[in-house]
Amino acid sequence: MAEKFLWGSATAAYQCEGAWDADGKGPSIWDQFCHSEKNTTGITGNVSCDFYHHVEEDLRMMAEGGQNTFRFSISWSRILPKNDHVVNPAGLAFYDRVLDACEKYGIVPNVTLIHYDLPDYIGDQGGWCYPGVADEFAYYCSVVFKHFGDRIPLYVTINEPNHNAYCDYCVGNYPPNETNLQHYCQCAYNMAVCTAKAIREFRKLNLKAQIGVVQGCGPATALQDTPEYRDAVKYCNYFCNDWILDPAIKGAYDPELIAAVKAKGIDLSFVKEEDLEIMKHNTIDFLGQNIYSRMLVKPNTSGITAFTVNNAGNNDGSASAARETRAIAGWFESDRDPNTKLNHWGREIFPQCAYNTLMERKRRYGDIPIYVTENGHGCYDVADENGYVEDDERIEFLRNYLHYILKAKQDGVNLKGYYVWSTMDLYSWINGYKKRYGLVRVDYDDPQRKRTPKKSYFWYKQFIAEHQDL
Template structure:
């Protein structure tokens, strides 16, 4: 039975939706610098949420939403490495939170969704220990300012995706391929998570704090012992170093053992492990787009090639971790989106069940959605039946998991409106509300917006069940 207080909502991220990149005292993030220097399509204006947040929140209310998951932009709040607070930036998020509350919408706040201030990237970013202290001080400001209004906090959005894309795959800033720095950044981000949870407890905040993970439930190509061993290694790579660390306070020891054979782990201190053990989160936020289908490693060097260029690169994704596993992207029994993402809603059901049985903490599905190429400017309302079918099947999977005993307390579609999708620019459209980027960012609700309104207002009974 679904909880009567279940949070139905949508999600965005500050850099992807706000725009106003040089307004209100905001300083540059590493994304601003990286995209500008490389002459790539950027989020200078994004979806203009910075100026249109009242309209967007009104549309959420009219669409039946119960919650809004958004992120605070660190470069709007702390503007230099001395910790100087920007009053205009602080007030902007007071305005958003107050507008949500006025409209009966629960603010679900993420502290870090990838837009690191450039002044910290200049010091080495997440690969250096001092960033943990900077992050904690930033979090303290947010807790102090918004703590009496916000019930649900997330420390980080998708640490794995952020770190691996920036420090190992190199397709996101800082755009390097350095395994040692990947390990360091991974560890320091999880340490910062624990230290921030500790501060949250010390400040006696009234709400709950969790972490949001890019969840890839692991499936094997067969039941052989070799595949099961590969699946364990893949689970450590994709999931366990985030969820075990944040929820159980334990970094997978077998993973540390394998890394220690080749890399320097001496930067990990005993006090760090104690902090991680003693400061665990209240809930797990799971972002689900697809499972990871795994087979044993067959040979060759590591390859981490994730499609982020749209349909012209379809079929080009390949993940091989030398000595660990290979990910399968060409399963003939599956269908894929135009961006190489497998559509596999039953993976969400199994993933929820596994996560709840393992961790026994409440779960929020903090992102789930599908992108299409859509001609928003030329249509009053995009008749996105494909998105409706996708969402129905995935919500059905969540409801089935709840029926089978999992404690799932909310669901957030990615995304509220069409937004800037990192290096895919604006052509990769996820929104329930279309945005005409050529015409004053005009909002145009799609068919899925009206469909989801019925789902929200019926508390899920409008879903076609199977």
């Protein structure tokens, strides 16, 4: 694996590939959802930015922008389209083409095995709550590991288990669109087993590559330091962080977390001793950490359990519209710092959270290698007549966060790489195409999906050039 610091950007299969049914691909739960009446927007990822047909162009543009690594995900449904364990050669061939382009342009691939888009046949059996999901996932992963091997130096099992489970089973805005804490906990457990069983398959091959997991939020924090606020922080970390990172890194759950979940009335009969044994012996090599905003909490005085997120449908872009809320009765609820700026989606812009997150990971988990696998700023980009976007707001965001990220590296965090979310504009789940994150603009009105580098693309190129000595 390359020892040089990795500077790149990131995408995900359903969000960028398009070609949703091309070359033998089967449907994912997102194809199912987007093609159903549950999708009230009518917006889909059927074509998106059509990365499937723009691989060469997009990788060339990354290299021209000074980037030396590309984070992308593989669509399980492209590899195993049906519930019969029959491999689709065309699916493997597509990702071989992506890897060919990476090699051509000197770009290190960092590949996620599942980024929200479960196959429909897994969804039909209960999705992440399906008792057999971990064995099915392990089989899929074994196909990928055996085919690609060390062509991929960095593998990730699951992207953002916390946010995936949260949107699926707390907010209910992602398929299967449920609000059920029992299913949230079952999903969370199954994801941990999925990671452990995938790693077990990975270790069998004695590859030089490494394998990790990507966490989607930082540690909880509070504006006050009292016993009640410290408890709120502890419970929020149970809910958002510890159930993923402790088994993935330490190989076991915190017994206090298990006791707290049981005290909430959650039935943990799905927990199996043999699974816990597999977790104990199959831990990750590195941590991917996505960084956007801090998780600010206070004691739950409302007695209410409630969850909301910012979506295009409930946000007017005024920076005072609906904001993200997490609340579990008796545990914690979201807090708000009136002195902190919000972005146009009601999310805090708090660059210091990047430093705090990375330093806390080091404090709790030691010298584990860490990649900042996503960091970016969603905007209502406005292009000129040539398709060029002067996204100074995004540049300011990235500059300020990178200041704290590199400070954490300087202060001892074993930081190995950094990825802007996202490589190009793409489908932002139920936010559709309004919310743009890309360093490169995609013209969705153009049948050829014309690409135009934004001002931030050129800024990032210069930033990378100035930090080659890391």
